Amino acid sequence: MNIIYLLLTVSVIVALVFFAAFIYAVKKGQYDDIYTPSIRMLFEDEIVKENPKEKPVITKKKH
């Protein structure tokens, strides 16, 4: 039954690893905006048209 020491140690370590991952995610700001990613994941990779046209340069225009 001494195996329970090992099991306990392992389980606590696993729990701590997940906990550390949570803290890391919060710290990195992953929970700051919880709305936009939910929409972003729904965007499909849009179909790229065949033989793209000559693209005009957009920023070189005179203002």
Next chain:
Amino acid sequence: MTKCFHCGDDCNNITIEHQEKFFCCIGCKTVFDILADYDLAYYYDLENTPGISPKDIAGKYDFLDNVSIVEKLIEFSNESTQIVTFLIPSIHCSSCIWVLENLTKLNSAIKTSQVNFPEKTVRITYSTKEISMKDLVYLLCRIGYEPHISLSDSSKKEKYIDRSLIYKLGIAGFAFGNVMFLSFPEYFEVNEFWLDQFKNLFRWLMFAFSVPVVFYSGKDYFISGVKGLRSGILNIDIPIAIGISVLFVRSTVDIVMNWGTGFFDSLTGLIFFLLLGKFFQQKTYSYLSFERDYKSYFPIAVTRLIKRTKTAFFEEQAEVYKIKKGDRLLIRNNELIPVDGIIINGNALIDYSFVTGEAEPIMKGSGDKIFAGGKQLSGILEIEVLKSVEQSYLTQLWSNSIFSKDVSGIFQTLIDRISKRFTVGVLSIAFSATLFWLVYDPSKAFNVFTAVLIVACPCAIALATPFTLGNLLRIFGRNKLYLKEASVIEQIAKVDTVVFDKTGTLTTNKKSVITYEGIALTSEEESLLTSTLRASNHPLSRALYAILDKNDIHTLDEFEEEVGQGISSKLNHKSMKVGSYSFVDEGAKINVKSVSENNDKTAVHVSANNTYKGCYIFHNEYRDGVAKIFEVLGKSKSLIVLSGDNEGEKERLKSMLPNGTNLLFNQQPIDKLEFIKTLQKQGKTVMMVGDGLNDSGALIQSDVGIVISEDINVFSPACDGILAASKFKNLISFFNLSQKGVHIIKWSFLLSLCYNIIGISFAVTGHLMPVIAAILMPLSSISVVVFTTLATQYVSRGLN
């Protein structure tokens, strides 16, 4: 009516057909073309008509050539890359997110772009060698996403996001779960061999998990409790702090002395639930800022004219903060005037709508004084600065001490009043029970004393308020009243005096009600009037033109518009003058009685062949339900109307509102603030309902400041809540709901008190087992949460 494929507006005057699609203007078509050229037409597949019609911005962002201004805006910069975050108020749908995150396809110099939808910002990383910030802004403007750059950006502080509550909640939840597992075997106290073997290990593990919960997650309760004691208030955090410390000490003593397993499960659970309540209450509308001052309205830079020779000037983009008295400024069309000044050159048509709420622009000529905060609507203006930005008439209001004072947390909440009695009650029960046991059976005294304090810990009471108010906050938000924080609801319930601003609050921004007074016009005269007005661009002319019959329009022989005065026209030897009274009645000196009466009103006078005919009077259009609001609220509260305008509308307002409503006119911003202060000194709880920057002082001073907003995405002054104008008539329901919310809180106090009585009866008799505490605590918390959720849903059922 066809709708624009890009922005969804009705195609009123022009309809452009292009690739079998219809557009309302060239701007919309151009955006469509740009997106189509760059294979970004998926934009239109995501949502119907997601676009925003781009505005004319020529010259508006020239200040981005100024390096020192650009430096204030950028977040990060190295030799080749810069990162900038723009606030884009027009972000509103998933298409917006998609197109803004695909900016890199429009210009390869843009490396990445990421949208934060709730905050309506986009963070762009770009290569400075290939694109300047000015070009980047123009690129955004060209696709209809004009960033909002204001004076407040120039004093940007390091952005700090407080995430400590999430950490605390995370730690408490983590420990709670683990402690539950570890304490589970001992709930069924069987004398089992292996259980006895590992008992100590389990207990010390639980102790280890509890330490960070008590000393980190729960530390706010100790801090707030001590603060309360220092200021002599027995707040709710004191019994909580006592509960937490007794739980921890008793449990530690239990395991050290090997008396039992302790109450670590209840301890971690208690803190976890309490923090959950705090978290739930913290609903923020991050894209609405409740702390704005004039800086969010004012531009960051303005064009300054520098004398080169006696007559020649050159233009320079200068920061608004660096503008001094005596400088010359160039104000372009649609630009905001950031300082008080005198007009040197040009004609001004100034829209003070977000200062005063008054929609009708004011005409000024050279030599006239103009105040900061107005928006120039007709062409280029040259002004000489009289006062720097901080000393200007409008901005001076912010130097009033009320703006630097922290007014939050002064008022005593319902829970503070209850917790006082509660704390006294619990402590007296604990001491008398201990006294009893000291006499009867001293060995049990310590047990009973701690057990009472543990079980009486007001977890459920502390949860009642955040869950009730948090729920109501969300319900209000769905009905377009956005509150700064949940405690505002409690304040609303207490309000006994409501002060309304008139223009823009009780009235809409449109002046669409027009009446005619004077000698009736013949049909010939009327057609001449229509033809005359058609050529004018003055807002009043446009409004009047819109209601007149347009069947019989002729080309005029002569037409002349005198800015600020009026228009004169000729057709077939018939002349007509339209405009201000002095302009129209120049030749004919007939003094019509109504004219003097109508002096205070917005009016357009008409004369034909030099004979004065009469005038069209523009009335403010009152919002739906104004009369009803005054009637219903007037029964229980005293109502006051404070207006910055003259008394022109007094009679009309009087006829609409119930007798006895107090009407005050000609109120300066500072007068409004002082007025609210006087009311509060008389012991009143005041709600201010306003809209413009001129109400800012009153909104801050009042106990509850609510801003009425036609478009909630447009900035509104600092306040406690923003109400969408379309929901103005719901104000009565919001008052009712707030009061019902307070009742719900009281009922849940009763409910949790029942649990406390049950728990205390276990405790005083010395029978509190850890398992009972572990059941009672979550049970009472959960039932209070369920009760408040159901009750708030029930009382608000009519609103949705």
